[in-house]
Each structure stands twice: as C-alpha cells, then as structure tokens.
Amino acid sequence: MTTLENGSSTRELAGKRALVTGGSRGIGAAVVRQLLDAGAEVLTTARSATNTVPEGAAFVPADVRTRAGAEALAAAAREKLGGVDILVHNAGGARPHEGSSAIPDEEWQDALDLNYLASVRLDSLLAPEMRERRSGTIVHISSAAVLTPEVPPFLHYVAAKAALETYSRGLAAELAPFGVRVNAVAPGRVATPGGEATREQWAEVAERMGVAPDQSDGPTVPLGRDGHPDDIANAVLFLVSSRASWLTGRNLIVDGGEFPMG
Ligand code: NDP
DSSP: OOETTTTTTEEEEEEEEEEEETTTTTHHHHHHHEEEEEEOOEEEEESSSOOOSSSOEEEEEEEETTTTHHHHHHHHHHHHSSSSSEEEEEOOOOOOOGGGGGGHHHHHHHIIIIIIIIHHHHHHHHHHHHHTTTTTTEEOOOOOOOOOOGGGGGGGHHHHHHHHHHHHHHHHHHGGGGGGGEEEEEEESSOOOHHHHHHHHHHHHHHHHTTTTOOOOOSSSSSSSSOOOHHHHHHHHHHHHHGGGGSSSOOEEEEETOOOOO
C-alpha cells in the first residue's frame, strides 16, 4: 500500500491481475509483496513449492525454461486469475565458468532458456490476450551486466540478457499500437539468495583462474551500498502502474549509479 504524505493510502493496482515468475525469494518476492500491497491479485511460480512465497499470493510450481512449463503457467493464470494484466518475468540466473569456452553447450542452452526464451514463450501465450483487450503491461528483468560483457565466466548469462533487452524493445514496438506497454529493468548488484550464491561460485572460479574476484560493493557504487530487492521492486511497480502510462520500450537501469551508460 502506498502511503501518501497526508497519511491516507492508495491501492493503485486494485483490480489488476499479476503474474510474476520466480517470486519465492529475492527480487521476485519483493515484487510480489509490493504488487500485493498495491492491491493487485498475484500468482507466482518457482520450481519448488516453498513457504517463502509472500502471504496472499497464489503459487503454482512450474519450470519456466520449458514450453510445457510456460503452458502450465499460462493455464494456471487463466484459471486462478481469469487473465493477466501485469506480467513480470523475473526468474533468471546462471553459474559462472572459467572463461567462455569452458561453458558447456547445455549451460549455454540453459542460460538462453531461463534468461531469454522463458520470456518469449510466456509472452507468446499471454500477450495476445492483452493485445485483444487493448491493455496490459509486461516487465522483463535483465541485468546491468549487459553494459559490461567483459566478464567471460558469465558470457552465457550476459548474452542471454542482451537478447532479452533487444527482444523486449521489439515486442514493445509491436504491442504499442494496441495499448500494451513492455519495458525492462536492469538491476546492478542486489543482495539476494541467488546473487550471493553466484558471487560465492564466482569467487571459487576466480581463484582457480588466478584472477581477483569481483569484490565491488559499497565504495564502488556511487550511492554507497548494494541494492535491496525492494530497490528493484520499486522500479517494477512504477513501470506497471499508470504513472508510467507514456513509457514503453525502455530499459531502466537500477544500480546505485555503478555501471557506465551503454
Ligand atoms: P534468486 O536466485 O534469489 O531467485 C530466483 C527466483 O526464480 C526463485 O524464486 C527461484 O525459485 C526462481 N526460479 C529459478 N529458476 C527457475 C525456473 N527454471 N523456473 C521457475 N522459477 C525459477 O534470484 P534474484 O532475485 O537474485 O534475481 C532475480 C532476477 O534478477 C534474475 O533474472 C536475475 O538474473 C536478475 N538480476 C539479479 C541480480 C542480483 O545481483 N541479484 C543482478 C542483476 C540481475 P526455484 O529455484 O525454486 O525455481
């Protein structure tokens, strides 16, 4: 719920139906919580059922990397919500390797499936209904790492997110004439379970490679700290609200000012 300066509050997304992927922890859970607070009805998914899904959200287990997972999720959204007004593609991530050529084929495919094709598949199932209704909004969670792809251990991840950003812009152009808005959010370094696990894996890989692991936090971020999941959720909530009604095809970088502009 948004509290106004005069003490009153607004549930500005009341009546909206939202689907968020990867809402059981980290950034996705923060997005789910903020959508619920703003009055939206929310369905979320992860591979495993978990008690960390924010209270008040409906949950359906699904693996978004597969066509079958996307179909099950779209069907659940129709059954439980009656349709989707707000679609947030948040599930994502990848494991680092000792350089780009050490990334096995199946992990390239996995990175593409999770960070890029999952959105393409689910959008292809749900965007036509938004287009038909002439309303709806989609947010793709990318990564500010797209701006600095010179980190070979993560090239599969960064390349997949770069594809996602280009796709997001193209889909926005396709759907704009129908009143459907599509945007991306690119987080910098955010403190989440997935983020921390990846950084631990990266420290191990960096040690094997004999290079310094990326220890950037605090002082290297102009705003002086790592991100909190709510910093990203704030941006998502803005983009899906009517406050952003003249905004589509954009990629909002939320990184405490750390990354160079592309
Ligand atoms: P977490 O790993 O903390 O959470 C990921 C969520 O997605 C979990 O709910 C997880 O549940 C779910 N998920 C993972 N794989 C699948 C799958 N195949 N199918 C369905 N659900 C899945 O991630 P973060 O919160 O750190 O990241 C969220 C997004 O933000 C990602 O797209 C990430 O790339 C991006 N990002 C994060 C940054 C960071 O520093 N944290 C920086 C830049 C971008 P389960 O494992 O049970 O499936």
